[in-house]
Amino acid sequence: MPDTTTATLPPIIENSVGEVVETSLTGYIAQTYELDNPPPFGGLVRVKDKGGRCLIYGAVYHSATGGIDPGRRASVRSGGGQQRPVDEQVYTANPQLTRLLRTEFGVVVLGCRKLDENGQPRSINYIFPDYPPPLHYSVSLCQQEELIEFTDSPQYLRTLLQAANAPVEELTAALLRRGAEARGKEGREWLVNTGKNLARLLKEDYDRLRTILEKCEV
Amino acid sequence: MSSSRKPEKFLGVITKGSLGKGLQVRIRTHLSLERIQTGQFVAIECDGVRFFGLLTDISLETTTDSILLDPPDDDTSSLVREVLQGVFTFGDAHVDNRLALYEGEEAPRPVRSVPSHFTPVYIAEENDFDQVFGTEDLAEGGSSFAIGKPLDMEIDICLDLEKFVERSNGVFGKSGTGKSVLTRLILAGLIRGNICSNLIFDMHNEYGEGSQAENKSGFMKGLKPLFGSRVMVWAVRDQRPGSNGHHAPTRVATDGELIIGMNQIEVEDILLLRQELDLNQTAAESAYLLRDKLGENWISSLLKMDSEDVKEISDRTGANVQSVSALKRKLEAIRRLPFVEESWKLTNLKDIVENLARGKHVIVQFGSSDSLLGYMLVANILTRLLHDEYRQKVEKYNRTRNVADKPRRVMITIEEAHKFLTPEVAGQTIFGTIAREMRKYFVTLLVVDQRPSSIDSEVMSQIGTRIVALINDERDIEAVFTGVSGSSGLKTVLSSLDSRQQALLLGHAAPMPVVLRTRPYDETFYKQITAGMGAFSSSVSWEELTEEEQEEKVLEEEKDLYG
Numbered sequence: 001m002p003d004t005t006t007a008t009l010p011p012i013i014e015n016s017v018g019e020v021v022e023t024s025l026t027g028y029i030a031q032t033y034e035l036d037n038p039p040p041f042g043g044l045v046r047v048k049d050k051g052g053r054c055l056i057y058g059a060v061y062h063s064a065t066g067g068i069d070p071g072r073r074a075s076v077r078s079g080g081g082q083q084r085p086v087d088e089q090v091y092t093a094n095p096q097l098t099r100l101l102r103t104e105f106g107v108v109v110l111g112c113r114k115l116d117e118n119g120q121p122r123s124i125n126y127i128f129p130d131y132p133p134p135l136h137y138s139v140s141l142c143q144q145e146e147l148i149e150f151t152d153s154p155q156y157l158r159t160l161l162q163a164a165n166a167p168v169e170e171l172t173a174a175l176l177r178r179g180a181e182a183r184g185k186e187g188r189e190w191l192v193n194t195g196k197n198l199a200r201l202l203k204e205d206y207d208r209l210r211t212i213l214e215k216c217e218v
Numbered sequence: 219m220s221s222s223r224k225p226e227k228f229l230g231v232i233t234k235g236s237l238g239k240g241l242q243v244r245i246r247t248h249l250s251l252e253r254i255q256t257g258q259f260v261a262i263e264c265d266g267v268r269f270f271g272l273l274t275d276i277s278l279e280t281t282t283d284s285i286l287l288d289p290p291d292d293d294t295s296s297l298v299r300e301v302l303q304g305v306f307t308f309g310d311a312h313v314d315n316r317l318a319l320y321e322g323e324e325a326p327r328p329v330r331s332v333p334s335h336f337t338p339v340y341i342a343e344e345n346d347f348d349q350v351f352g353t354e355d356l357a358e359g360g361s362s363f364a365i366g367k368p369l370d371m372e373i374d375i376c377l378d379l380e381k382f383v384e385r386s387n388g389v390f391g392k393s394g395t396g397k398s399v400l401t402r403l404i405l406a407g408l409i410r411g412n413i414c415s416n417l418i419f420d421m422h423n424e425y426g427e428g429s430q431a432e433n434k435s436g437f438m439k440g441l442k443p444l445f446g447s448r449v450m451v452w453a454v455r456d457q458r459p460g461s462n463g464h465h466a467p468t469r470v471a472t473d474g475e476l477i478i479g480m481n482q483i484e485v486e487d488i489l490l491l492r493q494e495l496d497l498n499q500t501a502a503e504s505a506y507l508l509r510d511k512l513g514e515n516w517i518s519s520l521l522k523m524d525s526e527d528v529k530e531i532s533d534r535t536g537a538n539v540q541s542v543s544a545l546k547r548k549l550e551a552i553r554r555l556p557f558v559e560e561s562w563k564l565t566n567l568k569d570i571v572e573n574l575a576r577g578k579h580v581i582v583q584f585g586s587s588d589s590l591l592g593y594m595l596v597a598n599i600l601t602r603l604l605h606d607e608y609r610q611k612v613e614k615y616n617r618t619r620n621v622a623d624k625p626r627r628v629m630i631t632i633e634e635a636h637k638f639l640t641p642e643v644a645g646q647t648i649f650g651t652i653a654r655e656m657r658k659y660f661v662t663l664l665v666v667d668q669r670p671s672s673i674d675s676e677v678m679s680q681i682g683t684r685i686v687a688l689i690n691d692e693r694d695i696e697a698v699f700t701g702v703s704g705s706s707g708l709k710t711v712l713s714s715l716d717s718r719q720q721a722l723l724l725g726h727a728a729p730m731p732v733v734l735r736t737r738p739y740d741e742t743f744y745k746q747i748t749a750g751m752g753a754f755s756s757s758v759s760w761e762e763l764t765e766e767e768q769e770e771k772v773l774e775e776e777k778d779l780y781g
Binding site: 195 | 281282284285288290294295297298300301302304305306
């Protein structure tokens with residue numbers, strides 16, 4: 001587990017939740033700083049590019065916890081008996097576990113935003129960045145305002161629908177749910193409009209559209 | 219063309235179409251589909267051109283069939299329904315494109331081009347109606363007459379009366395849909411504008427003094443109370459002199475009584491009445507033989523014959539005895555008509571024609587004898603006479619080319635027109651001739667009918683302006699649109715009209731087809747139509763006038779009567 005000290009980090013990653021451990025232009029895997037504390041499914045996260053001139057946005061499509069040694073599976077430490085610890089007590093009883101286990105999450109890249117000379121963000125572009133997110137850079141979970149700004153335009157939907165390896169219907173629904181929730185009262189209207197845009201993309205696939213929309217209303 | 223249209227009037231964009239088949243418009247309005255009605259007038263805004271059309275149909279469409287296999291039901295979330303609307307499911311409007319107004323031009327022209335893809339389409343606003351239908355002009359000689367309003371707007375739709383009288387016209391509609399109100403409106407407009415003389419065969423005594431309004435306790439004024447001395451009412455005699463009839467004459471004073479002599483009845487009249495008299499073809503044809511042999515008084519001569527004479531005349535003319543005696547039997551029905559005399563001079567009929575030529579409007583009433591037989595006989599004889607007189611007048615005018623000789627245009631209003639214009643008789647009767655060719659002779663028809671399918675299609679195709687109230691019968695709808703191009707869309711519009719006070723106006727005198735709410739024929743209308751008519755106006759009663767005004771009116775009426 002890398003040793004991180006928040007004091008030296010710039011304010012842009014104040015909400016950082018993990019670090020990039022495997023990267024590509026279309027998506028990356030990050031490991032969380034804290035065991036079992038990944039960003040939520042469908043959450044919008046961002047990471048800086050190498051020059052620090054660009055923020056790369058993506059959505060969390062997967063998270064998993066396992067042993068640091070991929071060849072070894074974790075073994076049972078609690079038990080049915082009363083003498084033995086259960087659930088959270090297992091971790092208290094075995095403090096070394098936080099070092100032996102790790103939590104990873106996967107992110108699909110949806111867009112990026114350039115920063116100007118003063119480090120001020122420009123408007124969001126729904127295109128892939130020039131370079132993939134660098135390894136070991138920190139990943140931050142976006143605040144509500146940023147989520148609202150990112151989801152104002154429906155252009156990310158097509159990239160989202162084409163994401164490989166991701167449960168696309170679930171992911172889209174999760175992102176839409178978050179977008180609607182962040183908007184409060186106006187969430188419903190936004191959901192209908194975004195839904196219409198989604199429907200345009202899924203003109204030939206009514207069943208898929210319906211599945212997604214039904215999941216949006218939970 | 220500069221567009222400052224209200225966003226709520228936006229209907230959608232053109233997606234495809236052709237000049238012949240009309241345009242398809244993807245509805246993109248925020249209004250729900252349910253609120254868009256057919257029959258609406260629409261404007262299409264292009265670069266430099268503004269098109270006008272009629273919304274004739276709306277269809278429900280989907281982008282994919284899978285939605286039809288598994289349509290959203292009651293359990294489906296409202297989100298799904300909302301999202302589908304406008305993307306997976308949408309409405310297409312069919313627009314019949316009719317007119318084009320080019321930038322810098324005053325009046326729109328018939329279309330010869332189509333607007334390009336994705337041109338915005340708007341529901342027409344008041345301005346558009348003004349551009350296309352003009353504004354009402356009721357002054358003497360004014361030819362623009364407001365006949366109604368659009369379905370959803372308070373603005374006049376005007377009929378060009380000058381153009382209207384150039385051709386024969388038709389008012390069609392099922393019984394009780396307001397045909398006679400429409401007719402009365404048009405006649406009032408024509409009389410007010412003094413566009414032409416009108417000869418009205420008033421079968422049900424509605425146009426002269428007035429009639430009871432349907433569904434209302436009101437009373438609808440006729441043309442006589444509205445226009446006073448401009449209108450003359452003639453009545454056919456409905457009782458023989460000396461007969462003590464069951465009912466006293468109820469009619470108010472008329473300008474004259476009509477009597478027909480049997481010497482004025484021609485074979486052609488009998489042929490027209492074949493169905494009413496229940497005559498077969500041979501009997502009718504033997505009438506020709508008798509006419510040739512017996513001359514002008516052939517009917518009275520025939521009726522006086524006994525069976526020996528009938529046999530003899532049959533032998534002499536080569537007619538079938540049975541046919542001749544059948545003819546004789548049936549002709550008795552004509553003799554029994556109260557206004558038929560054995561022999562009578564043409565004076566009063568000629569009087570009517572003279573009055574028409576002088577610019578008067580004549581209503582012929584049929585009193586209590588509103589039998590079809592009498593109606594058809596009188597109408598045919600009078601019209602035939604008018605036809606002959608006008609033929610001479612026009613020939614004279616053509617010779618002299620003198621403006622003073624130019625005959626005054628006459629429009630003949632006939633109800634139950636299909637009786638005169640069935641395919642079997644239209645070729646022979648005078649009404650068929652007028653409908654086909656009399657435009658050249660300054661005589662046109664206003665056909666009022668509830669059964670257009672019974673009218674000869676050759677006649678129907680010559681009808682200039684059609685005003686059609688609700689019709690349901692397939693064949694009648696088909697008939698109404700005989701000779702109208704691009705009528706398939708209009709059929710949908712026609713069958714969706716309300717049963718009262720709505721009509722489709724199309725043809726020569728209207729720039730484009732339009733659905734309208736008929737102008738109410740009420741006190742307001744009486745005031746508007748008689749406003750500024752001075753002595754003609756009878757909306758002010760005699761008692762209300764001052765002595766001077768009374769004197770003035772007497773003088774004016776006198777002048778009007780005796781020229």
